[in-house]
Amino acid sequence: MARLPTRDEDISSRHFAWQECRIPELQDGEFLVKTLCLAPAPAQRGYLEPGYSDFLPALAPGEVMRGRGIGQVIASRHPDHAAGEIFVGSLGWQTYSIQKPRGAEFVFSTRRIPRPVQPLSLHLGILGQAGATAWFGLLEVGNLQAGDAVLVSAAAGGVGSVAGQIARIKGARLVVGTAGSDAKCRWLCDTLGYDVAINYQTENLHERLRELFPTGIDVFFDNVGGDILDAALANLAMHARVVICGFIASNYAAEPQPGPANYSRIVYKRARMEGFVLFDYWNRYQEAEQALLGWYRAGLLKNCEDVTDGLENMPDALGELFRGGNTGIKICRVAPDPEQLTGE
Numbered sequence: 001m002a003r004l005p006t007r008d009e010d011i012s013s014r015h016f017a018w019q020e021c022r023i024p025e026l027q028d029g030e031f032l033v034k035t036l037c038l039a040p041a042p043a044q045r046g047y048l049e050p051g052y053s054d055f056l057p058a059l060a061p062g063e064v065m066r067g068r069g070i071g072q073v074i075a076s077r078h079p080d081h082a083a084g085e086i087f088v089g090s091l092g093w094q095t096y097s098i099q100k101p102r103g104a105e106f107v108f109s110t111r112r113i114p115r116p117v118q119p120l121s122l123h124l125g126i127l128g129q130a131g132a133t134a135w136f137g138l139l140e141v142g143n144l145q146a147g148d149a150v151l152v153s154a155a156a157g158g159v160g161s162v163a164g165q166i167a168r169i170k171g172a173r174l175v176v177g178t179a180g181s182d183a184k185c186r187w188l189c190d191t192l193g194y195d196v197a198i199n200y201q202t203e204n205l206h207e208r209l210r211e212l213f214p215t216g217i218d219v220f221f222d223n224v225g226g227d228i229l230d231a232a233l234a235n236l237a238m239h240a241r242v243v244i245c246g247f248i249a250s251n252y253a254a255e256p257q258p259g260p261a262n263y264s265r266i267v268y269k270r271a272r273m274e275g276f277v278l279f280d281y282w283n284r285y286q287e288a289e290q291a292l293l294g295w296y297r298a299g300l301l302k303n304c305e306d307v308t309d310g311l312e313n314m315p316d317a318l319g320e321l322f323r324g325g326n327t328g329i330k331i332c333r334v335a336p337d338p339e340q341l342t343g344e
């Protein structure tokens with residue numbers, strides 16, 4: 001990372017510098033990983049500003065940008081990792097990394113993938129963080145039931161594109177998504193099986209929600225916050241569940257954002273609004289992975305990746321998330337998948 005962005009700046013390549021250096025020799029307990037793909041995530045913006053990540057300290061200029069990715073072990077002096085293994089973890093925005101699994105960054109999600117599925121990017125997408133976030137958010141926090149009427153915001157984003165598919169598969173009677181363009185709205189309905197998609201940039205969201213949910217929204221899976229949350233709160237069903245997954249509309253806004261004006265609806269509708277963090281579910285991660293893989297293999301769950309090629313394009317790939325430039329799960333391919341994989 002070359003310099004910190006200011007509050008009102010879009011994140012882009014001007015905040016990063018490309019640096020080449022020699023790979024140091026491995027020490028005992030270390031292994032060398034070749035990066036194959038990385039997933040930009042809105043939370044990564046928080047690593048660039050002190051005080052914005054609750055989990056990890058902000059980076060200083062000159063440090064390697066943090067980022068989750070899939071890699072292959074190339075050489076190892078670690079007793080539990082051997083060359084050829086596929087590995088998911090905090091690889092950083094770099095072509096190779098030396099890993100030594102301990103410390104804060106390794107607490108949550110770093111692990112060998114015993115039976116890799118190709119393309120390997122699936123383990124960052126529908127079988128990875130995006131899929132597990134949608135799964136636990138919708139089913140555990142949202143307590144989704146067959147017959148529910150469901151609304152998903154940022155529905156054409158990474159988590160949202162999986163959440164809508166899960167709601168459909170689990171028998172929701174109505175699945176509605178919001179997105180920022182007509183093309184994304186068509187994609188949601190034609191490709192992912194959403195019943196209706198609302199372009200929140202051009203349509204009157206309050207009116208559309210009133211029309212579409214005459215008996216109210218049972219589950220609102222919110223990735224956005226702000227005005228979309230407010231409009232959803234105004235249209236809740238009795239005993240609705242509001243799942244707060246993210247708040248990308250207000251997270252990095254230049255000015256402090258007001259709270260939802262329709263907060264009182266939570267009381268009148270006896271609704272529950274609950275935030276969650278995926279890391280809390282890591283010990284149950286395989287439960288989600290197995291179910292999502294089963295649906296993927298059965299053709300029920302679509303892989304919905306939006307791939308950018310080249311590590312040098314990672315800063316712009318991250319910036320796209322804040323400009324609505326992605327359709328589906330944003331992945332950056334750094335190197336091709338290996339032809340031969342070792343697995344259990």
Ligand SMILES: NC(=O)c1ccc[n+]([C@@H]2O[C@H](COP(=O)([O-])OP(=O)(O)OC[C@H]3O[C@@H](n4cnc5c(N)ncnc54)[C@H](OP(=O)(O)O)[C@@H]3O)[C@@H](O)[C@H]2O)c1
Pocket residue numbers: 040041042043129130133153154155156157158159160178179180181184223224244245246247248249250276277278279320321322323324325326327328329330
């Ligand atoms: N709780 C957890 O454990 C957890 C885990 C992972 C992610 N998250 C959160 O979940 C959300 C989705 O994550 P993701 O990785 O899948 O990203 P994503 O949805 O792919 O994020 C990008 C999308 O958000 C929408 N967006 C961006 N800025 C916006 C704004 N100012 N107002 C309204 N919409 C805006 C854009 O879509 P449109 O404008 O086209 O709708 C954009 O394509 C994020 O808020 C993320 O921080 C939470």
